[in-house]
Amino acid sequence: MRLKNIVRRITDNDYVYTIFTKIMAVVIGLIASSYSNRFLGPALKGELGRISSMISIIAVTANFGLYQPYPYYKRQNEPDVLNKFLRIFLLQFVVYMVIGVFAAAVLDSFALTAVCLIAPIQVLANQLSFMIMVEDVKFKNKIFFTARITNTLITILAFYTMNRTILVSLALVIVGDLITVIMALYRMKRMPNPFKADLRFAAKIVPFGFVSMITTLMVTLNYRVDTLMMGYMFGIADAEIGFYALGVSLSEYGWLIPDAFREVLFSRTAKDDAIGEVTMSMKVNLYLTMGMIAGILVLGKPVIWLLAGAEYLPAYPVTVLLIAGIIPMSYFKIIGTLLLAQGKKYTYLGMLTLSVAANIICNMFTIPLWGKMGAAAASVVSYMVAGGCFLVYYLRTYNIPARDVFLFRPEEIARLKGMLGKIRRKLGAKA
DSSP, X not given: OHHHHHHHHHHHSHHHHHHXXXXXXXXXXXXXXHHHHHHHHHHHHHHHHHHXXXXXXXXXXXXXXXXXXXXXXXXXXXXXXXXXXXXXXXXXXXXXXXXXXXXXXXXXXXXXXXXXXXXXXXXXXXHXXXXXXXXXXXXXXXXXXXXXXXXXXXXXXHHXXXXXXXXXXXXXXXXXXXXXXXXXXXXXXXXXXXXXXXXXXXXXXXXXXXXXXXXXXXXXXXXXXXXXXXXXXXXXXXXXXXXHHHHHHHHGGGGHHHHHHHHHHHHHHTTSOOHHHHHHHHHHHHHHHHHHHHHHHHHHHHHHHHXXXXXXXXXXXXXXXXXXXXXXXXXXXXXXXXXXXXTOHHHHHHHXXXXXXXXXXXXXXXXXXXXXHHHHHHHHHHHHHHHHHHHHHHHHHTTOOGGGGTSOOHHHHHHHHHHHHXXXXXXXXXX
């Protein structure tokens, strides 16, 4: 009975539930990573990193950012808004699959063939995932959790029964996207006819969507451009890229807390500005993320050794360096939800473009000098530029003292203690 009450309290609060699912995803992800890294090895992992980076960039570009205006139009009470967007997304998928199959048949490149066949699925998965995040953030977390578990089970099966090939690894990428599509459509309980898409409405959102596409492309480039530049511009060995990819993966666990707040705030800011909630989220996020970072620093090397093997230990310095950019980037993630919901796409894009430009320029100098560590250093610089720009803009626009996003006021501490005490009392009474 007590366990049931604890579960109820966790699922009742969007923030607690989202963070809880993210933490559980870490556990599952570490298991999957153990088998995946050992199955691939550093060189094949590096090759997969290059191909998956291309898929991500093509998928973002082909998407045209048409899902990004959804919170704005929902906030404006656009009639039949869910069906309007969904029909457009499904029509895009049909068109892209036809183009992808034709292109795959004529191209003489495994990497490009993979991009043509996987990118349309990833486009639709990203669109539906975003819609569910706005409509029902808890169910979005269920999708995330289900995809992780399924991917882990299939990875374990592949480890014991299949040969080491890039094809198997790419198949694992598709699994998560397919689960996202199926579960999202199931939750929305509808499959509208894509050929009845409102093309006038599509034309109306294209200008907004195009800017959003460029914006999302900037975000993707900020995370992926280093891998592409290492592999295709400077000829860094796939094994080194594999070490870098693992270091990035480990450092990204530090973003689980900011991402949890970001997902909930997408839903909140779709209704109103929620400035107080955004500010409080940044404060709570800061201290929770610092704890997560400490755990990564202490456990990073043993985790690499246990879950990937001694051959991957060169990834640890990359992880340590990238951790420096986690907290600055969290401000971009949290504040960005508010700007997008308000329709301030040009402000969002302008500050983000500065970050990407810093990343590319730094990579031009640092990768030839220091290889994977140079790529990590450039990423940290770009994260600091992004986080700094968004935070300064937020403080100045809403006249918020800097201390309010770093330090708790006495009354806030008392309120948090009261909330925790209330939860403990309720759990004790119901037990």
